[in-house]
Amino acid sequence: xxxxxxxxxxxxxxxxxxxxxxxxxxxxxxxxxxxxxxxxxxxxxxxxxxxxxxxxxxxxxxxxxxxxxxxxxxxxxxxxxxxxxxxxxxxxxxxxxxxxxxxxxxxxxxxxxxxxxxxxxxxxxxxxxxxxxxxxxxxxxxxxxxxxxxxxxxxxxxxxxxxxxxxxxxxxxxxxxxxxxxxxxxxxxxxxxxxxxxxxxxxxxxxxxxxxxxxxxxxxxxxxxxxxxxxxxxxxxxxxxxxxxxxxxxxxxxxxxxxxxxxxxxxxxxxxxxxxxxxxxxxxxxxxxxxxxxxxxxxxxxxxxxxxxxxxxxxxxxxxxxxxxxxxxxxxxxxxxxxxxxxxxxxxxxxxxxxxxxxxxxxxxxxxxxxxxxxxxxxxxxxxxxxxxxxxxxxxxxxxxxxxxxxxxxxxxxxxxxxxxxxxxxxxxxxxx
Amino acid sequence: xxxxxxxxxxxxxxxxxxxxxxxxxxxxxxxxxxxxxxxxxxxxxxxxxxxxxxxxxxxxxxxxxxxxxxxxxxxxxxxxxxxxxxxxxxxxxxxxxxxxxxxxxxxxxxxxxxxxxxxxxxxxxxxxxxxxxxxxxxxxxxxxxxxxxxxxxxxxxxxxxxxxxxxxxxxxxxxxxxxxxxxxxxxxxxxxxxxxxxxxxxxxxxxxxxxxxxxxxxxxxxxxxxxxxxxxxxxxxxxxxxxxxxxxxxxxxxxxxxxxxx
Numbered sequence: 001x002x003x004x005x006x007x008x009x010x011x012x013x014x015x016x017x018x019x020x021x022x023x024x025x026x027x028x029x030x031x032x033x034x035x036x037x038x039x040x041x042x043x044x045x046x047x048x049x050x051x052x053x054x055x056x057x058x059x060x061x062x063x064x065x066x067x068x069x070x071x072x073x074x075x076x077x078x079x080x081x082x083x084x085x086x087x088x089x090x091x092x093x094x095x096x097x098x099x100x101x102x103x104x105x106x107x108x109x110x111x112x113x114x115x116x117x118x119x120x121x122x123x124x125x126x127x128x129x130x131x132x133x134x135x136x137x138x139x140x141x142x143x144x145x146x147x148x149x150x151x152x153x154x155x156x157x158x159x160x161x162x163x164x165x166x167x168x169x170x171x172x173x174x175x176x177x178x179x180x181x182x183x184x185x186x187x188x189x190x191x192x193x194x195x196x197x198x199x200x201x202x203x204x205x206x207x208x209x210x211x212x213x214x215x216x217x218x219x220x221x222x223x224x225x226x227x228x229x230x231x232x233x234x235x236x237x238x239x240x241x242x243x244x245x246x247x248x249x250x251x252x253x254x255x256x257x258x259x260x261x262x263x264x265x266x267x268x269x270x271x272x273x274x275x276x277x278x279x280x281x282x283x284x285x286x287x288x289x290x291x292x293x294x295x296x297x298x299x300x301x302x303x304x305x306x307x308x309x310x311x312x313x314x315x316x317x318x319x320x321x322x323x324x325x326x327x328x329x330x331x332x333x334x335x336x337x338x339x340x341x342x343x344x345x346x347x348x349x350x351x352x353x354x355x356x357x358x359x360x361x362x363x364x365x366x367x368x369x370x371x372x373x374x375x376x377x378x379x380x381x382x383x384x385x386x387x388x389x390x391x392x393x394x395x396x397x398x399x400x401x402x403x404x405x406x407x408x409x410x411x412x413x414x415x416x417x418x419x420x421x422x423x424x425x426x427x428x429x430x431x432x433x
Numbered sequence: 434x435x436x437x438x439x440x441x442x443x444x445x446x447x448x449x450x451x452x453x454x455x456x457x458x459x460x461x462x463x464x465x466x467x468x469x470x471x472x473x474x475x476x477x478x479x480x481x482x483x484x485x486x487x488x489x490x491x492x493x494x495x496x497x498x499x500x501x502x503x504x505x506x507x508x509x510x511x512x513x514x515x516x517x518x519x520x521x522x523x524x525x526x527x528x529x530x531x532x533x534x535x536x537x538x539x540x541x542x543x544x545x546x547x548x549x550x551x552x553x554x555x556x557x558x559x560x561x562x563x564x565x566x567x568x569x570x571x572x573x574x575x576x577x578x579x580x581x582x583x584x585x586x587x588x589x590x591x592x593x594x595x596x597x598x599x600x601x602x603x604x605x606x607x608x609x610x611x612x613x614x615x616x617x618x619x620x621x622x623x624x625x626x627x628x629x630x631x632x633x634x635x636x637x638x639x640x641x642x643x644x645x646x647x648x649x650x651x652x653x654x655x656x657x658x659x660x661x662x663x664x665x666x667x668x669x670x671x672x673x674x675x676x677x678x679x680x681x682x683x684x685x686x687x688x689x690x691x692x693x694x695x
Contacts, residue, residue: 382489387526390486391540391594392514401539405530405577 008057008211009150009180011035017062017152021118024125030133034149037139044141046267047359048325049296054265055239058209059150063179065094075204077233078174081422089114089169093153094204095179103169110163112195117154117184127158131188135217135245135273143241143267147182147213154184159193159224168196168227168416175212175238176204185216189224189252196227196415200422201242203235210237216244220252222276229414231259231423232266236291240266250276250305257413260287260297261426271300274308274339285314286410288430289322289354299343300329303369307338314345315407317431318354326356330371331363340370347377348406403431436631437464438501438517438601445496447484454480454691456658457496462651464601465630469644469669470637472655473677475690478637479523481655482606486520487513500602515544517601521591521608527579533590534560534574537597544598563596566626568619584611592623603627604635609643621646641673654680656689 014035018028043051068074071082074092088104091114098116107114113124121128138148155171175181189195201212212234220226226246234240240262246254256270272281283299301310316324330341347356360373380402388398404411407427414420440462447455454477462468472478484491485498487510498505500516508516528536537560542550551559561571567589579587588608595603605624609617624634624647636649644652644666652668653660654677661684662668672680681689 381526384526384528386488386510387522388528388536388539389510390514390520390522391536391598392511392543393539394511394543395509397539397543398511401531401536402528405528408530 007035007038007146008059009035009146013062014149023121024129026129027121030138031149034138034145034147037145038142038149041139041142041145044143044267046296046325047327048357049267049294051267051296054294055209056211058211058239059182059213060178060180060210062152063095063177064097065099068092068094068099075174075176077202078172078204081172081200081418083418087170088167091116091155091171092174093172093183094174095177096152096181098153104167107165107167107169110165111160112163112165113156113158114169115156117156117186118152120156124156124158127188128156128186131186131217131219132184133217135219135247136215136243143213144215144243147184147215150180150213151182151184151215152180155186157187157195157197159189159195161190162192164194165196168198170416171197171199173199173201173214174204175201175207175210175234177206178208178210181210182213184214187216187218187226187228189220189226191221192223193221194225198229198416198419199231200419201230201232201234201240203238207235208237211239211241213241214243216242218244218246218254220246220248220254222250222252224249224252226253227255227257227415229257229416229419231261231419231426233261233426234264236263236293238262238264240264240268242266242268244270246272246281248272248274248276248279248281251278252276253280253282255281256283257410257415258283258285259410259414259423259426260285260295261423261430263290263293263430265294267296269298269300271302272310274301274303274305274310277305277307279305279308281310283310283312284410284413286407286427287316287324288427289316289318289324289356290320290430292321293323295322295324296327297324298327298329301331301341303332303336303339303341305339306336308336309339310341312343313410315348315410316346316356317348317350317403317406318356319350319431321351321353323355324357325359327359327361328373328375329361329363330373332366332369332371334365336366337368339366342372344373345375346406348403349377349379350403400431438631438633439463440602440633441497441499442485443497445484445498446494447480447491448494449480449491452692453494454491454658455484456691458659460653460660462602462633462635464633466651467628467634467636467647467649468651468653469649470635470653470655470660471639471641471669471672473689474639476655477658477691478655479606482520482604482637485604486510486518511543518604519595519598519600519602520604521588521595521606523607523610525579525587525591527577527582529577529580531578532575533578536578537594540594540598559597563593566596567593567623569593585613585616588612588620589616592620596623596627601631602633602635604637606637607639608636609638609640617643618646641669644669656680656686658691661686
């Protein structure tokens with residue numbers, strides 16, 4: 001017996017969207033194919049997490065928000081991310097479309113393309129087609145298929161060969177008013193280029209039940225260096241899916257720094273495909289679990305290239321009745337001689353009803369490799385509390401210092417100091433509840 | 434006006450996991466005095482230090498500890514510190530993610546209270562000045578607290594904290610263990626520089642060699658969880674030359690420890 005999956009998104013609406021945006025034929029077909037795949041495919045199989053019980057259907061409808069010109073036009077929550085004026089290179093997405101998009105003159109002069117993906121589809125269709133849904137497969141599971149059908153707004157960042165850009169490119173995604181929120185971020189760094197991309201995902205006005213389904217794809221060509229930082233801060237009613245995937249060529253390196261500060265259920269999967277010889281990836285994730293939220297956080301490095309190296313760190317602080325399943329997957333394929341993969345997952349439990357599982361998974365098909373893992377789940381060490389208190393620091397402050405210290409090795413890696421402060425503030429807010 | 438502290442321990446008994454380690458220890462010390470507690474391993478010296486500071490593993494079953502008449506045993510660990518007690522620990526904790534500088538500033542500000550926090554510049558000047566005295570590389574300020582520090586570096590870091598926190602009663606628990614002769618001299622200089630009528634020291638040590646650098650006013654021998662003999666600096670010298678056997682003989686003690694496995 002075959003079962004028919006009833007999709008949360010209407011075929012007519014998707015086709016209509018593609019038409020009104022005058023998308024190329026291939027994209028219109030890709031979207032419809034995505035819907036068909038979504039009907040046929042299963043949900044992703046996740047370690048110890050039953051997502052079929054989650055709110056998976058509230059994709060909402062397509063809505064267009066007014067353009068934004070000043071910081072003051074944004075919701076309060078978003079304003080704090082900026083000073084008086086916007087960053088030089090910035091894209092802001094509200095509801096289902098981009099409302100602000102600007103690349104710095106300097107970057108533009110260097111030949112960098114930084115615009116929303118919808119616009120890039122009009123201006124650089126061949127480039128987009130070459131990479132779109134090539135790191136994450138459309139048919140991987142129902143969530144990725146649905147994303148490919150409904151994606152909207154998004155970012156296209158293209159850095160030409162040998163171009164090094166110092167200033168980070170920034171994006172802000174605001175889900176609000178029940179509008180479809182499925183941003184697609186596509187980063188292509190040509191040979192020997194270097195670039196930093198930083199994003200925030202937050203909720204704005206009138207956010208009720210909502211699914212956010214985002215994909216980030218990174219292509220780092222030979223010798224390129226790409227840094228990606230992402231902070232997610234979505235409220236209880238939002239279910240958040242984020243697939244991030246990097247394809248890393250010879251001697252290229254990709255760094256991910258991720259702050260999962262959501263208050264609702266979330267699945268986050270951050271993967272580096274180390275295709276090239278001497279390729280490198282570095283993934284750091286922190287999360288603070290509160291309330292009854294359920295989190296499934298995966299970091300993954302797949303080694304194909306010889307002497308490819310990966311480092312992965314996940315640190316989670318769990319409060320209340322929150323649950324986090326934390327998976328670290330190091331996969332070394334046959335032929336990846338001299339590969340080296342290190343991973344650490346650490347969970348700090350602050351409540352007897354919280355749950356945190358750390359699952360290090362090593363899958364190794366080659367002999368001449370190194371791989372290491374460390375995983376721990378524990379409480380705040382009473383010896384450490386005693387030591388700090390013996391210097392006059394109160395018990396409460398001592399515990400705070402230890403908990404923040406636990407997360408600090410990741411927080412301090414955020415490439416923009418304003419965002420580092422913001423992440424620190426989010427951590428404090430989630431811990432202070 | 435003199436601000437000399439008076440610290441008295443009276444008939445102190447303490448247990449760990451139900452086993453009695455301190456068996457009625459009494460000691461009185463005043464500002465300006467340096468007391469040394471010596472004794473073989475397993476006689477309860479470190480337990481005394483931890484109990485005075487309020488380590489949660491030790492339970493006081495009898496006796497009193499007062500500082501200027503205030504009941505120390507009623508205070509939480511941080512309250513004891515704020516009252517002026519400082520313990521330089523034998524095995525200081527390592528804490529990832531908390532830099533030495535952030536920790537020191539939190540400790541100083543805990544003393545100063547809200548609204549009266551030390552300015553960053555003043556703090557850095559103070560900290561770096563003291564680090565220089567202890568021949569510590571200022572790079573240590575930005576490293577995570579004790580993480581990856583060598584034994585000697587940890588001990589110097591304990592002394593740095595003592596210097597910055599300006600305590601009234603200082604307990605040094607085997608501060609000399611694991612120190613080479615240069616580090617020992619530096620640590621001793623740090624302690625000597627802090628000698629003052631407003632401060633008393635209780636030095637717990639296994640060896641007499643630290644006392645070559647810091648001359649105590651009183652020397653106490655600890656056995657079986659209490660002080661069994663007291664004297665002046667000459668007592669330390671005799672212990673160094675002759676060991677502890679003569680004390681045991683004199684007092685008719687066969688086993689000086691507090692019991693098996695301690």
